[in-house]
Amino acid sequence: MKIFVVNLTNFFVPFLFFVIIAIAIPVTPRASKSLLFSSEKKNLLLTTVPNPRIIFVGGSNLSFGLNSQIIKDSLGMNPINTSIHASLGLKYMMESTLKYVKESDIIILVPEYSQYHRSINSGSEELMRIIFDVDILNLMDLSIIQIFNIIPYLPKYGMSKFKITEYFNVKESDIYSVNSFNEFGDAVSHWSLPRQEFRPYPQINTKFNPDVIKCIIQFGNELQKKNAILLISYPGFQSTSYNNSHKQIYNVQNKLEESGLFVIGKADRYKIPDSLMFNTPYHLSKNGVDYRTILLIEDISKALKKLDYN
Amino acid sequence: MLFNSIEFAIFLPVVFILYWFVTSKALKLQNLLIVAASYLFYGWWDWRFLSLIIFSTILDFSIGILLSSQQNELKRKVLLWTSIIINLGLLGVFKYYNWFLDSLYNVIPGLQVIAGFNSLDILLPVGISFYTFQTLSYTIDVYKKSMEPTKDLVEFAAFVSFFPQLVAGPIERANHLLPQFQIRKSFNYAYAVDGLRQILWGLFMKVVIADNCAGFANQIFNNSDNLSGSTLVLGAIFFTFQIYGDFAGYSNIAIGTSKLFGFDLMQNFNYPYFSRDIAEFWRRWHISLSTWFRDYLYIPLGGSRGSKWEKVRNIFIIFIVSGFWHGANWTFIVWGALNALYFLPLLLTNANRTHVGEIAKGKTLPSAKEFLLILFTFGLTVFAWIFFRAENLNHAITYIGKILSMSLFEIPRFNDMRNALILILIVAIFLIIEWNGRGERYSISNLGLKWKKPTRYFFYYCIIGAIFWFGGKEQQFIYFQF
Numbered sequence: 103m104k105i106f107v108v109n110l111t112n113f114f115v116p117f118l119f120f121v122i123i124a125i126a127i128p129v130t131p132r133a134s135k136s137l138l139f140s141s142e143k144k145n146l147l148l149t150t151v152p153n154p155r156i157i158f159v160g161g162s163n164l165s166f167g168l169n170s171q172i173i174k175d176s177l178g179m180n181p182i183n184t185s186i187h188a189s190l191g192l193k194y195m196m197e198s199t200l201k202y203v204k205e206s207d208i209i210i211l212v213p214e215y216s217q218y219h220r221s222i223n224s225g226s227e228e229l230m231r232i233i234f235d236v237d238i239l240n241l242m243d244l245s246i247i248q249i250f251n252i253i254p255y256l257p258k259y260g261m262s263k264f265k266i267t268e269y270f271n272v273k274e275s276d277i278y279s280v281n282s283f284n285e286f287g288d289a290v291s292h293w294s295l296p297r298q299e300f301r302p303y304p305q306i307n308t309k310f311n312p313d314v315i316k317c318i319i320q321f322g323n324e325l326q327k328k329n330a331i332l333l334i335s336y337p338g339f340q341s342t343s344y345n346n347s348h349k350q351i352y353n354v355q356n357k358l359e360e361s362g363l364f365v366i367g368k369a370d371r372y373k374i375p376d377s378l379m380f381n382t383p384y385h386l387s388k389n390g391v392d393y394r395t396i397l398l399i400e401d402i403s404k405a406l407k408k409l410d411y412n
Numbered sequence: 413m414l415f416n417s418i419e420f421a422i423f424l425p426v427v428f429i430l431y432w433f434v435t436s437k438a439l440k441l442q443n444l445l446i447v448a449a450s451y452l453f454y455g456w457w458d459w460r461f462l463s464l465i466i467f468s469t470i471l472d473f474s475i476g477i478l479l480s481s482q483q484n485e486l487k488r489k490v491l492l493w494t495s496i497i498i499n500l501g502l503l504g505v506f507k508y509y510n511w512f513l514d515s516l517y518n519v520i521p522g523l524q525v526i527a528g529f530n531s532l533d534i535l536l537p538v539g540i541s542f543y544t545f546q547t548l549s550y551t552i553d554v555y556k557k558s559m560e561p562t563k564d565l566v567e568f569a570a571f572v573s574f575f576p577q578l579v580a581g582p583i584e585r586a587n588h589l590l591p592q593f594q595i596r597k598s599f600n601y602a603y604a605v606d607g608l609r610q611i612l613w614g615l616f617m618k619v620v621i622a623d624n625c626a627g628f629a630n631q632i633f634n635n636s637d638n639l640s641g642s643t644l645v646l647g648a649i650f651f652t653f654q655i656y657g658d659f660a661g662y663s664n665i666a667i668g669t670s671k672l673f674g675f676d677l678m679q680n681f682n683y684p685y686f687s688r689d690i691a692e693f694w695r696r697w698h699i700s701l702s703t704w705f706r707d708y709l710y711i712p713l714g715g716s717r718g719s720k721w722e723k724v725r726n727i728f729i730i731f732i733v734s735g736f737w738h739g740a741n742w743t744f745i746v747w748g749a750l751n752a753l754y755f756l757p758l759l760l761t762n763a764n765r766t767h768v769g770e771i772a773k774g775k776t777l778p779s780a781k782e783f784l785l786i787l788f789t790f791g792l793t794v795f796a797w798i799f800f801r802a803e804n805l806n807h808a809i810t811y812i813g814k815i816l817s818m819s820l821f822e823i824p825r826f827n828d829m830r831n832a833l834i835l836i837l838i839v840a841i842f843l844i845i846e847w848n849g850r851g852e853r854y855s856i857s858n859l860g861l862k863w864k865k866p867t868r869y870f871f872y873y874c875i876i877g878a879i880f881w882f883g884g885k886e887q888q889f890i891y892f893q894f
Contacts (some may be wrong), residue, residue, distance in 0.1 A: 304634035
């Protein structure tokens with residue numbers, strides 16, 4: 103038994119050593135161009151943009167689906183689009199924003215439909231990279247379970263540090279780059295690019311997770327303590343993909359309305375014609391972005407009137 | 413708790429340490445630990461499911477004792493059927509009730525209004541089909557007096573709930589597994605190392621082969637209307653490797669984990685895709701279920717004895733029941749019936765046991781004839797898997813219709829072609845390793861044993877590296893839903 107434990111340790115020590123060394127190597131040139139690094143600029147916006155502020159929190163549907171300039175012009179508020187990627191997880195998005203929220207901020211939370219159907223603590227490669235590539239202090243925004251869930255991605259991350267292509271002939275992506283964003287945090291570099299072919303999402307085949315709603319309610323309570331306001335909206339979703347999952351989406355809408363959260367608009371209002379999408383069922387073309395932004399402005403205006411917000 | 417999850421990566425070493433360092437002195441303690449760990453493992457999905465497994469355990473334990481003390485044949489039969497009806501009844505309610513009702517209402521429109529029965533909003537308990545069959549084998553064997561019942565409830569609970577094989581098999585026979593809980597285990601170094609090696613290979617099959625094939629298979633099956641026939645063929649082949657990697661991978665992890673605790677589980681897969689005919693395929697695929705049906709259904713029905721009509725009937729019954737066991741969907745029933753059709757010519761010509769030994773034994777490559785037979789059998793299997801994977805019969809028929817169109821001759825196209833080609837290369841390497849190890853219980857069991865330690869370690873590091881490199885898209889095991 104002793105020999106077994108010793109040999110097992112001898113086997114794993116070099117492997118662990120390799121992973122630790124790899125993690126300690128600074129971020130590679132390729133990784134440093136990733137859109138995850140936009141979080142640094144976005145956090146700066148959250149610190150410096152003055153009142154009155156309207157903060158958008160969500161996945162790439164928001165970063166690739168909002169024209170903040172129109173919002174600024176129509177609502178007379180200072181928009182900050184914090185969204186980057188849905189894989190970071192709703193919990194992380196909310197918690198990493200919370201610390202920057204100031205009094206009388208309006209927060210528009212737009213979870214993507216898949217986020218209502220997965221664990222609130224799920225890990226992902228993007229979540230791991232925003233910690234280990236961008237800022238290790240982001241670890242403080244994670245729960246213990248989230249930390250456990252990102253561990254399996256570490257060996258692959260470590261191995262990527264030894265890939266030659268990470269260091270040489272590094273080209274910045276036209277669409278998904280740290281420099282793809284405008285001064286509000288909207289992804290804009292794709293606005294001038296032609297539409298790309300993509301396949302619609304099939305029906306959502308996982309169960310609705312009620313913990314997501316509980317987590318949003320908790321986020322709302324935290325915001326209330328800071329005298330900020332939380333509004334929930336629906337993602338702009340490609341029409342065909344929407345139709346494939348209309349039952350699941352209708353269920354999400356029902357659960358949100360039953361929850362007592364302040365929900366603006368209806369899900370089917372944000373069913374975006376296929377022709378207005380860019381390269382995935384959640385990424386909108388420039389025309390799609392403007393179309394969706396106008397819908398959102400109408401819903402936000404109604405909500406602000408209802409709230410008597412000045 | 414999934415085998416390929418971080419929770420299990422913590423759970424397993426903790427149970428292992430407790431088993432060998434804390435409870436190793438007493439058999440009762442070892443079994444108690446197994447039961448506690450297994451209930452924790454199972455309750456991790458949903459603690460409410462535990463009530464069912466506890467109920468089944470107590471029921472079959474009690475019936476076993478009553479059977480041994482009862483001499484009256486009629487009363488013994490009543491006891492046996494009580495166990496069968498209750499166990500299969502529970503399985504029926506949780507797994508088949510809604511499907512049965514929906515099918516009935518589809519056939520007789522308007523019946524719902526008259527009957528007033530509605531679908532139940534119930535979850536299917538994970539692994540119910542597996543442990544139900546395992547406990548049934550115990551009751552039937554005790555009834556047949558082919559084994560003595562146990563008088564120790566903890567021992568029996570450990571047999572029913574043994575966590576490595578609880579949720580997706582291998583479905584163990586009581587006379588093989590139960591006696592292993594009656595002997596105090598002492599640690600065996602070589603056996604444990606072999607177990608680790610098998611776990612490693614199982615994880616590779618699951619994470620690298622199955623999960624990556626799943627991405628493409630799902631993409632193709634979910635968009636089959638928009639893809640060419642050639643792409644759909646590729647989709648069916650991806651699914652063929654997905655289901656093998658998934659289930660055989662799970663079985664390897666289960667068997668390897670059991671070895672860490674000194675237990676021997678039966679081999680569940682024996683390189684089925686190298687089979688030379690469909691009868692051989694069924695001797696090599698999901699062996700624990702096939703032999704269960706053979707022993708407890710096919711042979712009692714008369715097996716291959718009797719008239720031609722009886723043989724045909726028995727074959728169709730066993731394959732359709734086997735299909736139905738997989739789930740409440742007509743696609744599984746058609747999949748079973750299709751396999752019966754494949755099997756029938758072999759049975760009727762007495763050719764079902766033509767290929768029983770190791771394939772191309774002692775040779776590096778198969779002969780041309782063997783190769784063609786393997787290819788033909790593989791083709792039949794891929795075709796049958798289309799029904800297994802399709803959402804419904806209509807989907808399967810449309811899918812096959814599209815394959816049989818002129819678009820079969822187009823170049824396959826789908827998202828992420830580059831990664832698909834990489835995956836095809838990995839599957840090819842995997843097949844070479846499998847072919848090389850086809851005489852062993854799992855393909856890397858002897859690979860590299862004579863190599864120097866650094867080379868051998870490097871080989872294992874490569875497998876671990878591949879698991880992490882290609883992993884991350886954690887998928888449920890397909891067979892958990894059965």
